[in-house]
Amino acid sequence: MxxxxxxxxxxxxxxxxxxxxxxxxxxxxxxxxxxxxxxxxxxxxxxxxxKARGATAKLLSLTEAERAAGVVAVSGGNHGIALAVMAAALDVKATVVMPRSAPAKAVEIAEASGASVRLTDDMDGAFAHMTRLQQEGLTLVHPFDxxxxxxxxxxxxxxxxxxxxxxxxxxxxxxxxxxxxxxxxxxxxxxxxxxxxxxxxxxxxxxxxxxxxxxxxxxxxxxxxxxxxxxxxxxxxxxxxxxxxxxxxxxxxxxxxxxxxxxxxxxxxxxxxxxxxxxxxxxxxxxxxxxxxxxxxxxxxxxxxxxxxxxxxxxxxxx
Known part of the structure; x- marks a missing residue:
């Protein structure tokens, strides 16, 4: 706890x-x-x-190796925006996975902030794709776990x-x-x-x-x-x-x-x-x-x- x-x-x-x-x-x-x-x-x-609070807390806790690897997150909108913007501010490369149902504005903001945005058919698919990217070496910034x-x-x-x-x-x-x-x-x-x-x-x-x-x-x-x-x-x-x-x-x-x-x-x-x-x-x-x-x-x-x-x-x- x-x-x-x-x-x-x-x-x-x-x-x-x-x-x-x-x-x-x-x-x-x-x-x-x-x-x-x-x-x-x-x-x-x-x-x-x-969401900016948790994303920032996690980004500031990363080791140099984790920062160098880049970070990945899954999001229905706000966590992705927060990670993209705060990662850019802290000079960390970010990838955000979102379902196609996510607000178009959220996708636009994340991309404009410099994040790589990956879209999936649904939220289950987004979590699965996030897991694959994590296995490839990106550092996970989980939205809640x-x-x-x-x-x-x-x-x-x-x-x-x-x-x-x-x-x-x-x-x-x-x-x-x-x-x-x-x-x-x-x-x-x-x-x-x-x-x-x-x-x-x-x-x-x-x-x-x-x-x-x-x-x-x-x-x-x-x-x-x-x-x-x-x-x-x-x-x-x-x-x-x-x-x-x-x-x-x-x-x-x-x-x-x-x-x-x-x-x-x-x-x-x-x-x-x-x-x-x-x-x-x-x-x-x-x-x-x-x-x-x-x-x-x-x-x-x-x-x-x-x-x-x-x-x-x-x-x-x-x-």
Whole structure:
């Protein structure tokens, strides 16, 4: 299990490379949800998501031989962007493997940053191709199955704990589980009374299915939210979530997209559905915990284009 000392050490190491993102009370979201809401705005992080933290932490931990070999990562979008941009900044050659369902903008940014981008038919194929490249000598920067990466993502929770007022419940999106594993570890150490809730979208339920089964297992992917679409969680992230997270909630894609529109309307931030899913989940949390809740939302990323969100809105009949 990753401890607070590892997260604090990584925070010190990456401080000159990443942004300490704002933690803000949101009157608009508080009015919308009927409870006080504080948001951690990771969509204002370098590369548009929290992923820059873990990628930077891993890149700074490499040996000279590993740097010389170059790095490889698989991504539904944000991890690939983060690795490409941060590797270029640290003068490390990067290869990013993405499924064709990944946002076109993510592919464009990764290529523009100098990374070699390989596209596969689906996420399972992306992970398989990543494994082959690793076997050929590239150094793996895994999106979530790495204690250094998780400690990097945990710096979100470290900052949230230091900067937020009183909170009772914090909601965190889950793909492979690296963000929630790190955030939960930090919050359990700094604010042990706070409940941590995970959020997935239907068709990207790797963690909730793992919890039901008693361990990680492959899952079928059908969600439009590619940035949450891990084909399975890892034992490492499963162990953290099963021990430190109150529950993992699942919301439909349609509600996640509506959440993105609501974040724009009420919080004045442009977030992707991987963050939009927090709002319908927050309503579930409020129903369960009752009066007195003070919510914290980790707004994990903002790399969906206006065209993406409007297209999804039309698909689901949203206004």
């Amino acid at each position: 990753i401890g607070i000392s590892e997260i604090e050490a990584v925070a010190e190491r990456i401080a000159g490379h990443v942004v300490r993102t704002p933690t803000v009370d949101s009157p608009g979201l508080s009015a919308l949800l009927g409870a006080p809401v504080t948001a951690k705005l990771e969509l204002l992080q370098r590369t548009g998501s929290f 790495d204690p250094v990466v998780i400690a990097g993502q945990g710096t979100v929770g470290l900052e949230f704990a230091a900067d937020a007022g009183e909170l009772t419940d914090v909601l965190v999106s889950i793909g492979g589980g690296g963000l929630i594993a790190g955030v939960a570890a930090a919050l359990r150490a700094c604010r042990p009374g706070v409940r941590v809730w995970g959020v997935e979208t239907e068709g990207a339920q790797a963690m909730s299915e793992a919890l039901a089964a008693g361990g990680p297992l492959p899952v079928a992917l059908s969600s439009i939210v590619s940035t949450l679409s891990a084909p399975s969680v890892s034992q490492l992230t499963y162990d953290h979530v099963s021990a430190q997270v109150t529950e993992v909630l699942v919301v439909p894609d349609r509600e996640a997209v509506q959440g993105s529109l609501d974040l724009a309307d009420h919080a004045k931030v442009w977030a992707e559905p991987a963050a939009g899913c927090l709002l319908p989940a927050a309503r579930q949390v409020l129903e369960r915990v009752g009066d007195g809740a003070r919510l914290g939302l980790v707004v994990c990323g903002g790399n969906a284009t206006t065209g993406d969100v409007f297209a999804w809105s039309r698909r689901f009949g949203l206004r």
